[in-house]
Amino acid sequence: MSGRYGEHDVEHYERPRRRTRPRTKERPSYDDAVDGSVITVDRGRFTLLVEGRRVLAMKARPLGRKGVVVGDRVRVVGDVTGNDGSLARIVEVADRSTVLRRTADDDDPIERVIVANATQLVVVTALADPEPRSRWIDRALVAAYDAGLAPLLCLTKADLENPETLLSTYRSLGVPWVVTHRDADRRIVGLADLQTRLAGHTSVLIGTSGVGKSTLVNALVPDARRAIGHVNAVTGQGRHTSTSAIMLELPASTTAGGWIVDTPGIRSFGLAHVQPEHLIEAFPDLDEMTEECPRGCTHGDDEPECGLDEAIAEGTADPERVASFRRLLAARSVTDY
Numbered sequence: 001m002s003g004r005y006g007e008h009d010v011e012h013y014e015r016p017r018r019r020t021r022p023r024t025k026e027r028p029s030y031d032d033a034v035d036g037s038v039i040t041v042d043r044g045r046f047t048l049l050v051e052g053r054r055v056l057a058m059k060a061r062p063l064g065r066k067g068v069v070v071g072d073r074v075r076v077v078g079d080v081t082g083n084d085g086s087l088a089r090i091v092e093v094a095d096r097s098t099v100l101r102r103t104a105d106d107d108d109p110i111e112r113v114i115v116a117n118a119t120q121l122v123v124v125t126a127l128a129d130p131e132p133r134s135r136w137i138d139r140a141l142v143a144a145y146d147a148g149l150a151p152l153l154c155l156t157k158a159d160l161e162n163p164e165t166l167l168s169t170y171r172s173l174g175v176p177w178v179v180t181h182r183d184a185d186r187r188i189v190g191l192a193d194l195q196t197r198l199a200g201h202t203s204v205l206i207g208t209s210g211v212g213k214s215t216l217v218n219a220l221v222p223d224a225r226r227a228i229g230h231v232n233a234v235t236g237q238g239r240h241t242s243t244s245a246i247m248l249e250l251p252a253s254t255t256a257g258g259w260i261v262d263t264p265g266i267r268s269f270g271l272a273h274v275q276p277e278h279l280i281e282a283f284p285d286l287d288e289m290t291e292e293c294p295r296g297c298t299h300g301d302d303e304p305e306c307g308l309d310e311a312i313a314e315g316t317a318d319p320e321r322v323a324s325f326r327r328l329l330a331a332r333s334v335t336d337y
């Protein structure tokens with residue numbers, strides 16, 4: 001088999017693994033395995049898309065405690081018909097190109113991966129009702145940059161408030177944005193711009209309660225409710241009560257291919273692991289200015305000899321851009337957002 005399905009995934013990079021047994025001989029070979037993608041997870045059961053069919057699956061024993069999350073590309077064996085009562089087995093998980101983590105909380109001290117292999121993070125914020133919270137937006141952007149996802153600001157409810165004030169805060173970072181509002185007929189205006197931005201991506205939509213994320217999901221995937229209902233029928237749950245992310249395909253008629261991942265109940269990101277050195281790589285122009293920084297410089301406001309300050313003094317750096325980057329740096333550690 002090719003190197004696509006590796007022994008390690010990103011989640012486990014930090015922990016070097018001890019290999020006590022040679023991993024040949026006794027291992028079953030999975031020549032008959034087929035490819036699938038995880039579209040939702042519910043209490044240890046995985047709904048996969050396999051050759052266009054929804055297939056319910058569990059993890060096979062050899063995977064051990066290795067996590068399998070929405071967006072994972074997997075190999076499956078067993079009953080992959082997707083028929084009622086069928087249950088397939090996930091035997092391998094492909095290396096992940098990206099991982100997005102949710103923050104640790106009181107119940108669970110570990111920052112767990114919530115979505116794998118996404119390419120874009122859509123930060124959904126209402127312009128009013130509820131008021132936008134820029135610290136929350138900053139944290140979402142840090143999560144995107146750190147995970148290597150393209151960020152997109154989606155500003156909703158422009159019928160209630162002009163987007164200019166909020167946009168001025170993010171312009172110097174160069175974050176792309178779309179603005180939507182609802183018209184008198186309750187149609188979403190600006191949807192086409194959003195669809196253009198979603199084309200070809202696997203986009204995770206994230207937003208706090210009430211910002212209009214469900215309204216967008218329903219407008220983007222008109223049968224989203226049915227798709228989600230179908231998943232529940234498969235998992236045997238009457239209602240979608242879990243907070244797992246769910247991956248939905250955008251209709252080909254409106255978008256040139258693409259997927260969205262809705263994240264009900266997921267409101268915050270794990271940023272404890274984010275290193276300044278990694279974050280600044282998302283801004284190559286700034287990164288270049290930090291080559292002469294003292295060892296261990298965090299490039300923050302309080303660093304005495306940071307190259308970013310020198311660049312501002314020399315007139316080669318845009319002070320607003322540096323200030324915005326430093327605001328993001330600081331957002332890593334705020335707890336009040």
Ligand SMILES: Nc1nc2c(ncn2[C@@H]2O[C@H](COP(=O)(O)OP(=O)(O)OP(=O)(O)O)[C@@H](O)[C@H]2O)c(=O)[nH]1
Pocket residue numbers: 156157158159160180181182207208209210211212213214215216
């Ligand atoms: N004025 C206005 N209201 C909107 C717009 N989009 C959605 N809403 C309303 O905002 C409220 C929240 O919308 P939802 O789509 O349920 O928001 P959500 O982000 O999914 O919220 P949760 O379900 O709590 O996660 C609803 O009453 C919507 O009708 C908009 O563009 N303009």
Ligand SMILES: [Zn+2]
Pocket residue numbers: 290293294297298299300303305306307308
């Ligand atoms: Zn520095």
